[in-house]
Amino acid sequence: MSRRPDDEEYRGFEQGPIRPPSEAGSLLLRVTRNCPWNRCSFCPVYKGSQFSLRPLAHVLEDIERVERCVEEIRRRSGGGDISRRDFAALRQESSAFDRQAMNAALHWAASGMRAVFLQDANSLVIKPRDLLAILRRVRQAFPWVERITSYARSRTVARIADDDLAAMAEAGLSRIHIGMESGSDRVLARVGKGVDKKTHILAGQKVKQAGMELSEYLMPGLGGRDLWREHAMESADALNAIDPHFIRLRSLAIPNHVELYGEWQRGEFVKLTDAETARELLLFLEGLDGIHSTLASDHILNLFEDLHGRYPEDKEHLEAMVRRFLELPADERMTYQVGRRMGLYRGLGDLADEGRRHQVTSFCRRHGITPETVDMAIDELMKRFI
Numbered sequence: 174m175s176r177r178p179d180d181e182e183y184r185g186f187e188q189g190p191i192r193p194p195s196e197a198g199s200l201l202l203r204v205t206r207n208c209p210w211n212r213c214s215f216c217p218v219y220k221g222s223q224f225s226l227r228p229l230a231h232v233l234e235d236i237e238r239v240e241r242c243v244e245e246i247r248r249r250s251g252g253g254d255i256s257r258r259d260f261a262a263l264r265q266e267s268s269a270f271d272r273q274a275m276n277a278a279l280h281w282a283a284s285g286m287r288a289v290f291l292q293d294a295n296s297l298v299i300k301p302r303d304l305l306a307i308l309r310r311v312r313q314a315f316p317w318v319e320r321i322t323s324y325a326r327s328r329t330v331a332r333i334a335d336d337d338l339a340a341m342a343e344a345g346l347s348r349i350h351i352g353m354e355s356g357s358d359r360v361l362a363r364v365g366k367g368v369d370k371k372t373h374i375l376a377g378q379k380v381k382q383a384g385m386e387l388s389e390y391l392m393p394g395l396g397g398r399d400l401w402r403e404h405a406m407e408s409a410d411a412l413n414a415i416d417p418h419f420i421r422l423r424s425l426a427i428p429n430h431v432e433l434y435g436e437w438q439r440g441e442f443v444k445l446t447d448a449e450t451a452r453e454l455l456l457f458l459e460g461l462d463g464i465h466s467t468l469a470s471d472h473i474l475n476l477f478e479d480l481h482g483r484y485p486e487d488k489e490h491l492e493a494m495v496r497r498f499l500e501l502p503a504d505e506r507m508t509y510q511v512g513r514r515m516g517l518y519r520g521l522g523d524l525a526d527e528g529r530r531h532q533v534t535s536f537c538r539r540h541g542i543t544p545e546t547v548d549m550a551i552d553e554l555m556k557r558f559i
C-alpha cells in the first residue's frame with residue numbers, strides 16, 4: 174500500500190469513481206483514493222490506479238467548501254427546493270466557489286441532502302481518530318443529515334477494536350457497505366478477495382454490534398460452473414450467521430481488462446449462462462434462513478431488478494419469482510433475457526407489455542438471436558453496462 178507524501182498540495186474538491194446504487198443521491202466525500210487491496214480478479218474499478226490516503230486537512234477543506242456552497246444554495250432557494258433558474262445560475266457562477274464542490278452540492282441539494290457517502294473502496298482503513306474527526310465535522314456542517322455511510326473491507330473491519338467501531342457509530346457513521354461477493358472460501362481464494370468466510374462473518378457481526386446498519390453485496394455467478402453450488406450454499410450460510418440489514422445482488426460481469434477475463438478466455442473459468450445463474454440464485458435464496466434482512470437487486474447487471482423483499486415474510490415470493498423464470502418456455506425466456514439486457518424490462522411482469530415485446534422480438538430477428546445463441550448475444554449486450 175503506498176501513501177501520499179506528507180507535503181501533498183491541496184488541489185480542490187475531489188470525488189472518486191463509484192458509490193453503491195443506493196447512494197446515488199448522497200454527497201460523495203473522498204477520504205482515500207482508490208482501493209488499498211486492488212487484487213480481486215473480477216474487479217475493474219481501480220485497476221492501474223494507486224491507492225493513497227488523503228491528508229485529513231484536505232478532507233476537512235472539502236467539507237468546508239461544500240458547506241459554503243450549500244449555504245449559498247439555501248440562501249438562494251430560501252430553504253426550499255432550488256429552482257431550475259437558480260440551479261443554472263449557480264453553475265455559471267461557480268467560479269466564485271470551488272466548481273467541483275458546487276456541482277456536488279447542487280446534485281446533493283437536488284436529492285434532498287439526506288445522506289453522505291465516504292469514498293473510495295475502504296474508508297475505514299484510515300486512523301480511527303481521523304475518521305472520527307471527519308464524521309464530527311460532517312455532522313457539524315450538515316446537522317440535518319440522516320445517514321453517513323462507507324464501503325469497507327471485511328478484513329479491515331475485523332481488525333478494528335470494538336470500541337473504535339462504537340465511537341464511529343456514535344459520531345454518525347450509520348451504515349457500512351461490504352463487498353462479501355461469496356461465502357465460499359474456495360471462491361474467495363480463487364478470485365483473490367483476500368478474505369475468508371470466517372472473517373466476513375466476524376466483520377459483519379462487529380458492524381452490527383457497534384450499532385451500524387450493514388449492507389452485504391453478493392455476486393451471483395462468481396462460483397462459475399464448477400463452484401456454483403458451493404458459492405450459493407456457503408454464501409447463504411454466511412449471511413444467515415450475519416443477518417445483515419441489507420443483502421444486495423450485483424451479478425458477475427467480466428470486462429476484458431480484468432484478470433478473470435483471461436481465465437475465462439483460457440477456459441480456466443467457465444461463466445454461467447443466465448439460466449444457470451438463476452438456478453444458482455434460487456439455491457442461494459432457498460438457503461437463506463432465520464434472517465431479517467431486506468433483499469435488494471438494485472443493479473443494472475442483475476437479471477431481475479424487481480427481486481426485492483424482506484425476510485422472513487417475502488421468502489416464498491422471492492423464490493417463486495426466480496422459479497417462474499426457470500419454468501418459462503425457451504423462446505419466452507430468451508425474450509426476457511434480451512429485453513432485460515436492452516434495458517427494457519425490470520422484471521418478468523414486463524413480458525406482458527406488447528410494445529416492449531415487439532421491440533425485443535424485432536431486435537432478435539435483426540440480430541439473428543435464437544434460444545440457442547442467446548447466451549453469446551447476452552455477453553455482448555452486457556458489455557454496455559460494465
Ligand code: SF4
Binds near residue numbers: 212
Ligand atoms: S476490494 Fe473491492 S474495490 Fe478493491 S479490488 Fe476488491 S472488489 Fe475491487
